[in-house]
Amino acid sequence: MMRLSVAVALSLSLVTFACKKKESGNAAGTSPSTTTPGQVSDGNASGTTPAAGGTVLPSSCKVAVDCQQALPDLGKAAGFKKAANKFISENSIKGGVHRGRDAMINEGQDPFLIAKFAYSLSENDVKGEEVDIYLSKGCEAGWSKIGTELTSENGTKRTMDGVEDNGGYIMTTASKLGVANLAVGRHRFLFVLKANNEWTELYVEVLPKTNAVIVTDIDGTLTAFEEAAATEIIGIKPEAHVGAADMIRSFYHRGYNIFYLTARPAFLMSNTREWLNTRGFPPGTIHTTTLKAGATGEAAAAFKVTELALLKKNTGVVPAYAFGNKPSDVKAFATSGIDAANSYFYKIEGDTTGAKINTDYRALVPMAQAAPSLCP
Incomplete structure (x- = not known):
């Protein structure tokens, strides 16, 4: 009963996380197969995926490849030492x-x-x-x-x-x-x-030496509703906003690396990778919080500011484009030095500090396809 009470309490706190996120994986493979429940390798980076309007995205400038090879032979489990x-x-x-x-x-x-x-x-x-x-x-x-x-x-x-x-x-x-x-x-x-x-x-x-990165939030920005993190806990996979995957893939096929930055709980890491794969988003770098219940509001903004500062410290990179949907994203992206002219916020209300409000990702696909190319 104690374990159940803890789990229920944490589940409720995560529902609160999703509902409060007005400001805004767990990988447990169990067998040596290509994929297992809750653990999904990279995918959906096909070079012939049609974008909005039937346009076929080019395949000549992928910055990453699908990672779907079978796992190595892991042999017999050794048993726990403790x-x-x-x-x-x-x-x-x-x-x-x-x-x-x-x-x-x-x-x-x-x-x-x-x-x-x-x-x-x-x-x-x-x-x-x-x-x-x-x-x-x-x-x-x-x-x-x-x-x-x-x-x-x-x-x-x-x-x-x-x-x-x-x-x-x-x-x-x-x-x-x-x-x-x-x-x-x-x-x-x-x-x-x-x-x-x-x-x-x-x-x-x-x-590569010549590179650019786009950063995007996930819940409410890419997912069709803000409470997606909470529904993932009970196995409900949200849809993506129409056109969102096409837009991100358009950047990807012009040579951009994708940074998926979400204030979700740490244990949803694997679920997050799986969702991105199954909804047609290209491979990228995914960071969640390290917290059991994630972060909202000012805590979410602080988390994203820290992560973007680490990206700049480690690589010198400030993302060229940014996508979010909440005041925490506005604050994080502006604080991190991302150009407001290249920052887009989905149906946001309030001050965007000069950034743009997006109401339909299909309208942004041409913008992404016209972004400066990093292809050789």
Whole structure:
């Protein structure tokens, strides 16, 4: 009953998160198949997807590739080293809420590799268990096992890329695992909990020297309604705004990298990737909060300001275009130095600090198709 009460309380708080978001994954693979429930690899980046009006988007300038290769042979699960971890894995109401943190870097930089293993909405951390790490370079090469790490214990005092370790984390870098100088493009890292072969993933996007990024919120901006995060908890997948995927794909096919920045709860990372894939959005870098219940209002704005500052610190990049729908987005994008002329807010009310109000994404597709091209 205690576990149920915690889960119910957290579920209610997340509904509050969605309803309050006037200001504005969990990856738990369970078998070595290409995709598993709650854990979906990249997809829907086809170069022949028709945009609004039947226009076929070009395929000659994709900055990322589909990542749909089968998983490596994971072998027999080793069993848990600690009885406590076995107990929480077998008695969790929601199951695994494992996730990785995507990274966007410049060529020659050493990416942070951050993943967390936990169970249930209350985030019962998996501590002191071995995790095998695999890499598929370019998302098309075969898998290579590059190392094994232990999940952290509570009380570990470290922070990496703005993420504070509160237990259950893998925090390392590619170079520490013998991987250096990743080529321009998209690379898939797989983290496998040896105890039961559950897994999560993250993607590292290596930017070319000439690059540009667009940043977009998700809930209410791309999703058809603001409460999408809450409905994801009970398995209801919201539709996307008509034309939104076409617009984002238009930027993508002109060479832009996509940064999906959402104040959703941390455990919805995998659900978020799945939703973007199934609704036809192109691959990109996805960041959620690290919080159990996400963030709204001023907290959501502060989270996005911090994330955009980290992007600038790590890569020197300030997004060229931005899309949101709430005052928190207006504040975050303006504070981060994004050009108001290239900032669009869906059906927003109130001051946009000179940015544009969007009421139909289909009308923005020509704008995206006419954006300065980064194609070779």
